[in-house]
Amino acid sequence: MxxxxxxxxxxxxxxxxxxxxxxxxxxxxxxxxxxxxxxxxxxxxxxxxxxxxxxxxxxxxxxxxxxxxxxxxxxxxxxxxxxxxxxxxxxxxxxxxxxxxxxxxxxxxxxxxxxxxxxxxxxxxxxxxxxxxxxxxxxxxxxxxxxxxxxxxxxxxxxxxxxxxxxxxxxxxxxxxxxxxxxxxxxxxxxxxxxxxxxxxxxxxxxxxxxxxxxxxxxxxxxxxxxxxxxxxxxxxxxxxxxxxxxxxxxxxxxxxxxxxxxxxxxxxxxxxxxxxxxxxxxxxxxxxxxxxxxxxxxxxxxxxxxxxxxxxxxxxxxxxxPNLSLDYVDSFKGNTLAPIWQWRVTQKIDYQTGKNGLHLGASMENRELGTLLVQPVKALNFSLTATVDNRKSMAAAGIGIIGGAHNGFGAPLAGIGISVLKDKVEVWKNVDGKVDVLAQSAITVSATAQVRMTVKDGYWLCFEFRKGQRWIPLATEIDASPYVPWGMGFRIGLCAKGGDGTFADFRKIELIH
Known part of the structure; x- marks a missing residue:
């Protein structure tokens, strides 16, 4: 269609x-x-x-x-x-x-x-x-x-x-x-x-x-x-x-x-x-x-x-x-490997499996505690990114975020703002050069899947929501990401898996809609 x-x-x-x-x-x-x-x-x-x-x-x-x-x-x-x-x-x-x-x-x-x-x-x-x-x-x-x-x-x-x-x-x-x-x-x-x-x-x-x-x-x-x-x-x-x-x-x-x-x-x-x-x-x-x-x-x-x-x-x-609709992207991770659009930090070796159950992504505390990052370039100013995660067994925080730098200078350390699910809790976080602040959090029900959404307006205004039944519940709105756009490159968006060695985050599906 x-x-x-x-x-x-x-x-x-x-x-x-x-x-x-x-x-x-x-x-x-x-x-x-x-x-x-x-x-x-x-x-x-x-x-x-x-x-x-x-x-x-x-x-x-x-x-x-x-x-x-x-x-x-x-x-x-x-x-x-x-x-x-x-x-x-x-x-x-x-x-x-x-x-x-x-x-x-x-x-x-x-x-x-x-x-x-x-x-x-x-x-x-x-x-x-x-x-x-x-x-x-x-x-x-x-x-x-x-x-x-x-x-x-x-x-x-x-x-x-x-x-x-x-x-x-x-x-x-x-x-x-x-x-x-x-x-x-x-x-x-x-x-x-x-x-x-x-x-x-x-x-x-x-x-x-x-x-x-x-x-x-x-x-x-x-x-x-x-x-x-x-x-x-x-x-x-x-x-x-x-x-x-x-x-x-x-x-x-x-x-x-x-x-x-x-x-x-x-x-x-x-x-x-x-x-x-x-x-x-x-x-x-x-x-x-x-x-x-x-x-x-x-x-x-x-x-x-x-x-x-x-x-x-x-x-x-x-x-x-x-046309913006030509930029939409959906991935259920059911193939034998990751789609070519996905990238990660050059300093990290990632561990993952894809298949009928989606993406099983190895978590870490790397990247200045942002965890394992699986991202793609931002392609427009206004869009929403939704992730469906399995929160039943995971010992890692599975989420989505926007990734940039601690400031708009050459060689700036990493920074990111996102939303993650860990079992019965969902939280919005900001990480600037390893300093992590929790901006908002809420209890959720442990079930087969949980859904979180990040909406971006004008390139840098962020809104984070989680799904409860048939409704989207705002958790943090009007967050300004503009100070964190990195020198020489645009923002990246995608998946974040944060946890100790040997832990994994499970993603069933992501939807990027412009």
Whole structure:
């Protein structure tokens, strides 16, 4: 029934003048990657499109999506399904897919922090296909200020180069975009580093980063981002530079920036160019104006146009036109494994079983006493999340919550607000960096199942209820979660299982309704 309503709604949108951008025979319905999907990358292989996005601290790492039209995407794989590579600590950012047609292999370049040096590093992984199992090749470069946002490109003679940003802004220094030749097996850099350009114009402010290199006719072009990317005060924007040779000299466009805030989207940048039907499209991230930081940086698709002066430009006409009902999600956990949408902290190994009785999730006191977290990105401002739990035998608190950070700063400790059931009691709690406060509680009847619900309004106003017979009983209302939205990512929502070693929480069903 919902699918029929979705089709009807799309038809109404087309008939009533709602702005829908054309992509060949398809329509752009933005965001094409809803929810927190920063730094999106996209490639085409034999008529199919593959995308990936930043994971931050949530495992499995680096989700891979598949599409036939650049608009409708399915989450199909992860680069590191078993958790972080041995050398890497955290900050799993900026994946960049690359297809080597001659080798028939797919490479992924990514950023992570080295456990030993604590430096941000650019690394690589390889697989036979985007659906395959990736082998980590380890770090390629790790400068003292940090090295991030790797991109691979071949020069005019076919030599392979790694291009990346030196994270000088983290130490109050200028930021350089570097290039250095790379071996064909992507295991090391060779030769000398060359600086392509740095942040030397006023609009770029403290940094340049997030480069994407592509060639058209006689020129190499670089789309790059500048200024502040990732919080409530962001002013991110995108510029372009060009050169007839990969190592330069690079010329920045006098009309930069070419992609800026519009009516629906703000702080656009760090994406990848892909070609379809003879046109170029840019898949990038941006905050929806109404959703702001609470939803996070979503994947937006927009056509790249060309002026008579030979420079590219954007119309800046991307709109938010995705129907909310397309974001609904229901899971009874009856399959052989978890659905791909679910993630957990990269620092934790989870224990679970799925089947006819639902989800049997191992509890813990990890994650600063939030317990075991099984979450997914928030995709809209207004929604309800309902969980049906079995409270008859469990020795762990089974609940749902919204997960963020203790403050909106880089590297903030975890924070969460939620509602949990433990046998004959239901309680609403707030946990900020391990400090737990009980906001409300009530006695309930021990039975086969208990139901709890969290309703979110405007992205951060929370209401918690439990079901008694046919009625929903409010337990805590108008709780403000806005101070806890994490830097660089939107909220996560999902399941929380808190208890001692060897205890489990049993979930029969969850329903996410927008």
């Amino acid at each position: 919902k699918r029929l309503l979705f089709v009807i709604l799309l038809t109404i949108m087309g008939c009533c003048g709602v702005h829908v951008q054309a992509v060949g025979y398809e329509k752009i319905i933005n965001p094409v990657l809803p929810g927190d999907r920063p730094d999106p990358t996209v490639i085409e292989i034999n008529g199919e499109y593959w995308a990936a996005a930043t994971s931050n601290e949530w495992s499995p790492l680096f989700p891979i999506f598949k599409s036939k039209d650049l608009v409708n995407w399915e989450l199909v794989n992860y680069v590191f399904p078993d958790g972080a590579p041995d050398w890497a600590l955290n900050n799993f950012w900026a994946p960049e897919l690359s297809y080597d047609e001659k080798q028939g292999k797919v490479y992924l370049y990514y950023t992570a922090r080295d456990k030993r040096t604590k430096r941000l590093s650019c690394a690589a992984a390889v697989a036979d296909s985007p659906m395959g199992r990736f082998k980590d090749l380890g770090p390629l470069v790790a400068q003292e200020p940090g090295s991030i946002d790797a991109f691979a490109a071949r020069d005019e003679k076919g030599k392979l180069y790694l291009i990346w940003k030196e994270d000088g802004n983290s130490m109050g220094l200028p930021t350089n975009i570097w290039a250095q030749e790379m071996t064909e097996d992507r295991t090391r850099l060779i030769g000398e580093m060359t600086s392509l350009f740095c942040n030397d114009t006023p609009w770029e402010e403290g940094l340049v980063e997030g480069v994407c290199v592509f060639k058209k006719q006689d020129y190499f072009y670089i789309l790059y981002s500048a200024a502040s990317c990732c919080d409530k005060k962001c002013n991110y924007k995108t510029g372009v530079a060009r050169s007839k040779s990969l190592l330069g000299k690079w010329e920045k466009y006098e009309k930069n920036p070419i992609l800026v805030d519009n009516q629906d989207w703000r702080c656009p940048g760090h994406g990848t160019i892909v070609r379809k039907d003879g046109k170029e499209f840019y898949l990038y991230h941006a905050y929806n104006r109404s959703g702001s930081v609470y939803v996070g940086r979503q994947g937006v698709l927009e056509e790249l146009c060309w002026g008579e002066d030979g420079w590219p430009y954007f119309r800046n006409d991307a709109v938010y036109n995705r």
